Amino acid sequence: MHALSLLEPPPVRARRPPARHELVVYTAKVPARTRAPAGMRWVPIATLDGEAPPNVMRKVVAHGLGD
Numbered sequence: 001m002h003a004l005s006l007l008e009p010p011p012v013r014a015r016r017p018p019a020r021h022e023l024v025v026y027t028a029k030v031p032a033r034t035r036a037p038a039g040m041r042w043v044p045i046a047t048l049d050g051e052a053p054p055n056v057m058r059k060v061v062a063h064g065l066g067d
Contacts, residue, residue, distance in 0.1 A: 021056075025064050 036042045043051055048061060 023056075023060060025060055027064050 034042075045065070053061070
C-alpha cells in the first residue's frame with residue numbers, strides 16, 4: 001500500500017476523559033484486487049452506512065473522504 005496524501009488539519013479529535021486523542025489520517029489508493037490484511041475486510045464506500053463502527057471511526061472515515 002502506498003500512502004498518497006496526508007490530509008490537511010483539522011485533525012480528527014476524540015474526547016475520552018481524562019485524555020484527549022488526536023489522529024493523523026492518511027489516505028491511500030490500492031488496486032481493487034488487493035486483499036485485506038488477515039482478520040480484516042474491505043468495505044465499499046457505498047455500503048459504509050450499513051456498518052457500525054465506533055463514533056470516532058465514523059469521524060475518521062468522514063474526514064478521510066472529505067465529508
